[in-house]
Amino acid sequence: VSRHGAAGPDWRLVVDPVACAGIGVCAHLAERVIRPDRWGFPIVAAEPLADGDRRALRAAGAAVRACPRRALQLHRVDRDQN
């Protein structure tokens, strides 16, 4: 059971640093979970996003879909490995 008490899996934001060009759309769309570094490349939250945190998940999903380089991914986190 996640911290928010929901039944679904947790999710982790992952950046493919080779594909990422530091365009910065993601940090605008999901500022709670992505912040730009001093050169504009995204630093994603180290903590997995809990399934119950709907707002963060929606923003993260929007950032993933909007990335012009398709460099941002949401990975399922198995709780027993978490």
Next chain:
Amino acid sequence: VTTASIASSAGTAAAVHPTALLGFDHPIELPAHGPVPRGVAEDGVRHLARYGPIPALPRGRLTELVHRSGLTGHGGAHFPVARKWRAIQQAVTDSATTAGPTARRPVVVGNGAESEPASAKDAVLIQTRPHLVLDGLALCARELGADTTVLWLHEGDDASLAALHRARVERQAAGLAEPWPEIAVGPARYLSGESSAVLAGLSGAATLPTFRTVPAARSGFAGRPTAVHNVETLARVALAARTGLLRRAGGALLTVTGTTRTVLETTAGETFAGALTRAGRGTAPVAVLLGGYGGQWVAWPRLAELPCDAPALARHGLSMGAGVVVPLGPEHCGLATTAALLGYLAGQGAGQCGPCVFGLPALASRTTDLLGGGRRSQAADADLAALAGEIRGRGACGHPDGAVSLVASALSVFAADVAAHRANGSCLHSGRPAELPGVER
């Protein structure tokens, strides 16, 4: 003994040096720069006389022996070898469940691309003990059920390629039941030996690190479960198979580097003080750069009496890395040396990941700023730790993390030097960086 008897399973008793397992009884001194001069390769007859034939082990036994020895990867990462093999065995089982008879067979890659200019131990090993490396490759393939083996070298490693090719032909003539190892050559660049770059190169893509979310043990070369092992690791697998030769993973091949490179095999329990004395570096250094250019500085009093043994070092929070040991004498400045090394590392990146492309030159210039004193120096000192934290863990490969580890260790080991430089730009030593292979001062 004839070459043909390499294949026999009943060999003569192996005459192994009691402590130096790879048989390097004396340190080997090499020039600081350029290719490693061709060594005298041990042929099949002499190899057999020293080690005996490859033992026939039931499936699973070698994994157990390797696990019990505690063997880790001597390419630098020191990942436990048995754990990698178990992941591959698991991937094979999983794929057999889903794919049945079309399940993909594993691949074993022996990595001899020694990119670190300070290191020469892999070239020395390949050129003098090619059969031991090939034994390890064959044993690993047999244990994992691999039908494909590859030896990966740098362009220009001509002497190593020749030694491996000759040994390969000898083994084929002797009728050894093992896959014919393909030799593949990558570009002579720093990151060509990085394992994801090796896999990219083998697949015909550019030899550059790639972002992987699935480990090579599950899906590597052509989607097959793949083991990429440093050549010294393979040689140690060959020792582990000869029950009793490698009871525990003590010992390593070191390259002690400065104005020359000295390759020596440490024996179980030998301390760094002992190893440095044997390498002819009798004068105690101030600190040692351990592991490689992307390794870490360690103050000599902390390191001197520790054993040259990866598991023992890990218990002290240190890594043997690729076995590079660079002693820094009091005549050189550790901070200035670090700045020069960071300049080198910044120039050796693949140019792919933002945090590395921008971060490494920033680390180098901030460290250079630190040397000069004054306001720029204070600003650099205030920012370096944050800068390092911003880069750590954000590349596709470990290259930027190596630079971060180097600078973080320098700030701690050379704290007194940092204070002196920051205050008025004065150096507690000569102000000059140490001379290192490949690094501009």
